[in-house]
Amino acid sequence: MKTADVIVIGGGIAGASAAAEIAADGARVLLLEMESQPGYHTTGRSAAMYEPSEGVAIVRALTRASFPFFATPPDGFTDVPLLSPRGVLMFAYDGQEMLAADAKRNGFAEVDASFARAKLPLLKLDGTIAILWDGDAQDVDVDALHGGRLRALRRMKGELVVDAPVHAGKRVGGTWRLDAGSEGCEAPTVVLAAGAWSDRVAASCGIVPVGLQPKRRSAAVISGPVGAAVGDWPEISPVDVSFYCKPMGGKLMLSPADEEPVEPHDAWADDLRLAEAAAGLEQLVDMQVQRLERTWGGLRTFAPDGLPVVGFDPDAHGFFWLAGQGGYGIQTSPALSRLAAALVAGRDVPADLTRDGIAPEPLSPSRFR
Numbered sequence: 001m002k003t004a005d006v007i008v009i010g011g012g013i014a015g016a017s018a019a020a021e022i023a024a025d026g027a028r029v030l031l032l033e034m035e036s037q038p039g040y041h042t043t044g045r046s047a048a049m050y051e052p053s054e055g056v057a058i059v060r061a062l063t064r065a066s067f068p069f070f071a072t073p074p075d076g077f078t079d080v081p082l083l084s085p086r087g088v089l090m091f092a093y094d095g096q097e098m099l100a101a102d103a104k105r106n107g108f109a110e111v112d113a114s115f116a117r118a119k120l121p122l123l124k125l126d127g128t129i130a131i132l133w134d135g136d137a138q139d140v141d142v143d144a145l146h147g148g149r150l151r152a153l154r155r156m157k158g159e160l161v162v163d164a165p166v167h168a169g170k171r172v173g174g175t176w177r178l179d180a181g182s183e184g185c186e187a188p189t190v191v192l193a194a195g196a197w198s199d200r201v202a203a204s205c206g207i208v209p210v211g212l213q214p215k216r217r218s219a220a221v222i223s224g225p226v227g228a229a230v231g232d233w234p235e236i237s238p239v240d241v242s243f244y245c246k247p248m249g250g251k252l253m254l255s256p257a258d259e260e261p262v263e264p265h266d267a268w269a270d271d272l273r274l275a276e277a278a279a280g281l282e283q284l285v286d287m288q289v290q291r292l293e294r295t296w297g298g299l300r301t302f303a304p305d306g307l308p309v310v311g312f313d314p315d316a317h318g319f320f321w322l323a324g325q326g327g328y329g330i331q332t333s334p335a336l337s338r339l340a341a342a343l344v345a346g347r348d349v350p351a352d353l354t355r356d357g358i359a360p361e362p363l364s365p366s367r368f369r
């Protein structure tokens with residue numbers, strides 16, 4: 001039987017970040033991951049963007065509050081920058097005036113065709129009624145971010161156990177006892193960061209689910225046009241985000257931005273939706289998509305109101321939720337993990353988060369009970 005002060009379930013970006021922040025408070029932390037490779041599910045399948053203009057107000061606040069960590073991570077966290085410049089161009093067409101106005105309210109600036117063509121010379125701009133630019137959007141080095149969190153946890157004597165799926169749990173006396181594969185473990189506090197599986201894991205511990213819905217999103221790697229320096233292209237999408245495309249590893253990542261409700265599983269791509277995205281891209285950029293070189297799917301998981309679920313369960317003492325990050329779990333992870341660590345330790349919410357308008361109540365699982 002392994003013992004700890006806090007057990008974190010799930011070794012994606014949410015669990016790894018929270019485990020490291022909680023360990024930094026001096027707690028003995030045990031991080032349980034069901035796969036042999038932490039980051040195997042959604043964390044390893046994202047578009048790796050930091051987009052401060054994306055999402056509803058509290059998501060934007062969490063993203064902004066995460067910027068200082070990305071810009072200046074703690075000493076020794078990583079040898080490479082966590083952020084690098086990217087930018088997002090969006091294109092509005094007839095009937096999309098409201099979407100364009102929303103984007104401008106959230107931080108996009110309207111630019112002209114010559115600005116857009118300077119960023120991406122092969123753009124076909126016929127029919128656009130507005131071109132919008134978010135120059136604050138950046139690429140995130142997710143491997144460096146996730147790896148840095150796991151190293152920080154180890155440095156603080158925290159332990160990561162892989163191949164440790166939590167099947168069941170119950171509270172005995174003042175302690176949670178979890179059955180995790182061949183491991184039995186116990187701690188007074190459990191943090192649930194199991195991504196798409198969070199509701200199922202909660203139920204296996206006798207806790208009422210909050211109603212999380214995983215939604216599959218497909219993605220593919222394609223080659224850019226011969227001779228084009230695609231590495232410098234911005235992310236591009238129509239303002240209704242019916243698809244998006246951005247540079248990735250010297251090639252391009254293309255996604256139909258699909259949101260198919262599914263059960264938790266090892267997700268794969270919807271090739272039909274990817275073909276539609278390829279057709280959309282060919283209408284926006286003077287290029288032919290010859291083939292999808294690699295495809296994948298990932299699960300973005302949403303609470304009924306679309307906001308993250310962060311806080312102690314009101315009906316299960318010592319059981320803390322950190323789930324429902326939807327499409328923003330990478331870019332909000334620094335702020336969400338600091339908020340989680342403060343609440344787990346019973347500390348006040350850090351002052352910089354409060355200043356940004358981040359309060360625990362709108363994120364608490366109590367809102368679903």
Ligand SMILES: Cc1cc2nc3c(=O)[nH]c(=O)nc-3n(C[C@H](O)[C@H](O)[C@H](O)COP(=O)(O)OP(=O)(O)OC[C@H]3O[C@@H](n4cnc5c(N)ncnc54)[C@H](O)[C@@H]3O)c2cc1C
Pocket residue numbers: 009010011012013014015032033034035038039040041042043044045046047048049050164165166167193194195196197198201217218219255297298299300301323325326327328329330331332
């Ligand atoms: C195509 C795509 C593009 C995206 N782009 C962006 C983006 O640009 N920017 C952004 O911020 N976000 C983006 N996201 C969203 C982001 O990737 C997620 O919000 C984030 O990765 C969620 O992290 P997580 O740790 O909650 O989930 P996961 O990474 O899925 O981690 C959960 C972990 O829990 C483990 N687990 C599950 N059940 C158990 C159990 N019973 N016992 C032990 N372990 C268990 C799983 O194995 C998994 O490792 C994107 C997502 C997709 C799919």
